[in-house]
Amino acid sequence: MTTIWxxxxxxxLTSFAIKATGPVILGSRPLPSRARGVIALLAPALLAGLVxxxxxxxxxxxxxxxxxxxxxxxAAGRTTxxxxxxxxxxxxxxxxxxRAVL
Amino acid sequence: MIxxxxxxxxxxxxxxxxxxxxxxxxxxxxxxxGWGLGAPVVASLAIFSGSAQFALLTxxxxxxxxxxxxxxxxxINLRFFPMALSxxxxxxxxxxxxAVEAQTVVDGSWVLAHQGEGRFNRGVLFGSALAQWxxxxxxxxxxxxxxxxxxxxxxxxxxxxxxxxxALLLFDEVRRARSARIAAAGAAIITxxxxLALPAGPALLAGAAxxxxGLRHTKTEHS
Numbered sequence: 001m002t003t004i005w006x007x008x009x010x011x012x013l014t015s016f017a018i019k020a021t022g023p024v025i026l027g028s029r030p031l032p033s034r035a036r037g038v039i040a041l042l043a044p045a046l047l048a049g050l051v052x053x054x055x056x057x058x059x060x061x062x063x064x065x066x067x068x069x070x071x072x073x074x075a076a077g078r079t080t081x082x083x084x085x086x087x088x089x090x091x092x093x094x095x096x097x098x099r100a101v102l
Numbered sequence: 103m104i105x106x107x108x109x110x111x112x113x114x115x116x117x118x119x120x121x122x123x124x125x126x127x128x129x130x131x132x133x134x135x136g137w138g139l140g141a142p143v144v145a146s147l148a149i150f151s152g153s154a155q156f157a158l159l160t161x162x163x164x165x166x167x168x169x170x171x172x173x174x175x176x177x178i179n180l181r182f183f184p185m186a187l188s189x190x191x192x193x194x195x196x197x198x199x200x201a202v203e204a205q206t207v208v209d210g211s212w213v214l215a216h217q218g219e220g221r222f223n224r225g226v227l228f229g230s231a232l233a234q235w236x237x238x239x240x241x242x243x244x245x246x247x248x249x250x251x252x253x254x255x256x257x258x259x260x261x262x263x264x265x266x267x268x269a270l271l272l273f274d275e276v277r278r279a280r281s282a283r284i285a286a287a288g289a290a291i292i293t294x295x296x297x298l299a300l301p302a303g304p305a306l307l308a309g310a311a312x313x314x315x316g317l318r319h320t321k322t323e324h325s
Contacts, residue, residue: 004136015179027190045311094259
């Protein structure tokens with residue numbers, strides 16, 4: 001149990017430092033325009049990576065069709081103009097049904 | 103500022119729901135792996151990062167050393183360095199206050215607060231974090247207390263909530279520009295390939311480097 005508490009404390013401190021370092025060093029100075037360009041594209045790149053990582057898992061260990069179907073359902077819902085809660089609800093239903101059927 | 107915080111709270115409602123479910127999953131799994139009642143809740147209060155906490159849990163549950171578990175969580179959270187750095191100009195106050203305000207940077211809040219061209223809305227950032235943090239902690243507490251099985255969570259399809267929400271945010275991002283679509287496609291391919299050999303943290307970081315691919319096309323769009 002001591003190991004768990006130590007890991008939690010160290011991870012909390014590390015996370016705090018990772019987020020705090022940049023803003024503390026940079027202050028209120030704006031980023032150079034080139035850096036802003038990269039950061040603007042970090043959002044779609046990071047989101048794509050997170051979606052893939054969530055669907056596949058480490059070493060593709062949790063790759064499964066129902067989860068992918070659910071994500072595709074949410075995206076399809078967005079193309080038809082559905083609001084976020086409706087898209088998410090549809091994704092949950094499709095994933096659950098696909099798991100029951102497949 | 104108050105209006106921006108309200109906007110952040112409102113736009114994060116869906117994300118807060120998925121954060122709650124993920125917190126519930128984390129609490130249930132941590133309890134099942136002998137973390138007890140207090141450690142999972144303190145972890146969610148102090149770390150506030152699902153990916154890092156799941157990495158910590160996974161490594162320790164797999165018999166990994168403490169330093170490996172902390173290093174894995176840190177690697178996953180390294181993505182917050184450039185994210186917080188980019189949001190830095192929107193934050194206020196001296197060094198201590200900036201360090202504290204930077205803690206509101208999480209995946210969802212950072213994306214929602216991004217106004218384009220590397221500019222961020224401080225109020226939306228705070229509002230989004232204000233919606234997600236209590237949801238994450240409350241979900242963890244419920245997960246620890248109720249301890250539902252991961253089989254039940256899977257059967258109800260609730261594990262799709264997080265990737266589905268990220269997919270929706272991604273959809274809105276890539277609609278804006280071709281360079282965003284190229285960056286997203288590059289990141290998806292790189293992350294998928296690297297996940298075969300690396301943990302999620304380094305794979306995500308390397309995948310995010312695909313932003314540089316999109317940057318070349320940004321120049322084309324502007325010229």
